[in-house]
Amino acid sequence: MATAIEYFKLLPKTNCKDCGQPTCLAFAMLLANQKAELDDCPHISQEAKDALAESSAPPVRTVEIGSGERLLPMGGETVLFRHERRFVNPVAYALTLDDDWAPELREETLAKAESLAFDRVGMIFRLDALCLRCKSGDPDTFSAVAKELAERWDGPIILQSSEASLLITAGEAIASHKPLLHGVDAAGVEELAAFSKKGGCPMSVSSSDLRTLAELVEKARAAGAEDLVLDPVADGMKGILESNTALRRSALKRKFKTFGYPILNDVTALEDPLAAATLATVRYSSLVILDDLPVEQALPLFTLRQNIYTDPQVPIQVKQDLYPINDPDEDSPILFTTNFSLTYFTVRADIEKSRMPVWLQVVDTEGLSVLTAYSAGKFNPEHVAAAFEESGVLAKSSGPVVVPGLVARMSGKLEIEIDRKVIVGTNESTAIPRHLKRLAESRAQE
Ligand code: SF4
Numbered sequence: 108m109a110t111a112i113e114y115f116k117l118l119p120k121t122n123c124k125d126c127g128q129p130t131c132l133a134f135a136m137l138l139a140n141q142k143a144e145l146d147d148c149p150h151i152s153q154e155a156k157d158a159l160a161e162s163s164a165p166p167v168r169t170v171e172i173g174s175g176e177r178l179l180p181m182g183g184e185t186v187l188f189r190h191e192r193r194f195v196n197p198v199a200y201a202l203t204l205d206d207d208w209a210p211e212l213r214e215e216t217l218a219k220a221e222s223l224a225f226d227r228v229g230m231i232f233r234l235d236a237l238c239l240r241c242k243s244g245d246p247d248t249f250s251a252v253a254k255e256l257a258e259r260w261d262g263p264i265i266l267q268s269s270e271a272s273l274l275i276t277a278g279e280a281i282a283s284h285k286p287l288l289h290g291v292d293a294a295g296v297e298e299l300a301a302f303s304k305k306g307g308c309p310m311s312v313s314s315s316d317l318r319t320l321a322e323l324v325e326k327a328r329a330a331g332a333e334d335l336v337l338d339p340v341a342d343g344m345k346g347i348l349e350s351n352t353a354l355r356r357s358a359l360k361r362k363f364k365t366f367g368y369p370i371l372n373d374v375t376a377l378e379d380p381l382a383a384a385t386l387a388t389v390r391y392s393s394l395v396i397l398d399d400l401p402v403e404q405a406l407p408l409f410t411l412r413q414n415i416y417t418d419p420q421v422p423i424q425v426k427q428d429l430y431p432i433n434d435p436d437e438d439s440p441i442l443f444t445t446n447f448s449l450t451y452f453t454v455r456a457d458i459e460k461s462r463m464p465v466w467l468q469v470v471d472t473e474g475l476s477v478l479t480a481y482s483a484g485k486f487n488p489e490h491v492a493a494a495f496e497e498s499g500v501l502a503k504s505s506g507p508v509v510v511p512g513l514v515a516r517m518s519g520k521l522e523i524e525i526d527r528k529v530i531v532g533t534n535e536s537t538a539i540p541r542h543l544k545r546l547a548e549s550r551a552q553e
Contacts, residue, residue, distance in 0.1 A: 111139035117155035170334045173263030181393035182369030197416040199235035205242040206252040232409035241268035250280040257281040271295030304331030313338035355391040369393035422474030423448035429498035435464035440506040443468040461540035470494040492524040
């Protein structure tokens with residue numbers, strides 16, 4: 108990646124502000140941090156664009172498989188450690204199925220793959236891909252099953268075989284789905300690379316020896332393949348750790364372009380596939396292939412992935428809005444909180460658990476939690492009153508407004524701002540059900 112100074116040298120340096128930044132230097136710094144695009148400056152010359160195009164490309168190429176909404180980008184990474192900037196494209200998980208299985212067994216795997224989807228803090232976590240292995244050795248069977256799979260499954264597909272001719276036949280059959288062609292042996296790399304170039308399907312290059320892997324990558328590139336995925340064929344946890352680290356360090360630190368591609372780890376033959384998948388997740392893998400992923404192990408793995416691939420500089424947020432919970436009416440209490448996702452979903456879950464009807468107003472605090480937002484001046488009576496005004500909640504319900512206990516000190520001013528009775532709620536979200544119950548009882552006695 109180019110540095111801010113390298114970008115700055117090629118910018119017009121007129122400080123015209125047309126890019127939305129006060130100076131060209133500020134814009135250059137955004138470019139270096141990947142927070143702006145070259146095209147955001149309408150005055151940059153084509154020569155400068157061309158000069159920067161190569162140096163601004165990520166050292167790990169972005170390779171896409173699949174199509175449509177489930178298009179899966181892999182790689183595109185620029186740093187070895189998340190805290191240096193952020194990781195870009197989350198590791199994907201694929202389940203295997205074989206072309207010689209009975210159709211019912213494939214259906215079962217398909218149903219399982221579709222069921223591995225979870226809604227967590229407003230995001231959908233799901234299994235990403237399926238890996239169809241050619242066990243029949245028959246091109247017609249492999250292609251027919253690939254076609255059938257492409258009709259039933261809208262996610263990315265990986266076609267796996269050691270024979271280039273089998274991968275080419277099945278790859279042609281579902282080329283519009285842009286499958287990853289995986290597992291070809293060394294003898295078939297050039298033939299497959301020529302097809303990859305022509306058919307636009309990415310391919311993997313495999314070897315447990317990194318020198319041989321480098322030679323095969325060069326062969327594939329010489330034959331025209333551009334979208335490659337590295338398969339270091341690690342034989343255990345140690346192998347994954349060593350090979351993934353060596354590949355990524357070579358690409359980022361030594362600028363060794365031959366290894367500047369996403370990494371694939373097939374953990375199906377390893378002793379503890381889930382432990383290997385976990386290690387691959389935290390150690391630079393872009394695609395992990397598994398034979399099985401039990402539901403109780405899928406959610407922790409997907410959550411780990413989310414933790415690693417969330418931008419550390421951008422809190423996860425929900426939209427400022429009014430959220431009715433448990434069917435509230437014109438007499439239900441009004442609670443409010445910040446738009447930090449974890450706060451919102453925790454509060455929401457506790458209100459749901461209470462089974463008491465509530466209007467929950469979320470206030471935009473730029474993703475900050477209650478106390479942080481209050482301290483930063485982003486969660487004060489004026490902000491809350493403005494959010495109430497926007498949603499019209501005070502016209503929807505005449506119920507009491509409940510201030511989060513942690514910011515009880517805003518209650519007096521808020522009462523004046525909204526001209527409505529305000530009561531102080533709980534410090535901890537877990538106490539909300541008990542508090543709501545007591546509130547309902549005391550209101551019933553009034
Ligand atoms: Fe500089 Fe281009 Fe931004 Fe103008 S639009 S300030 S020339 S970077």
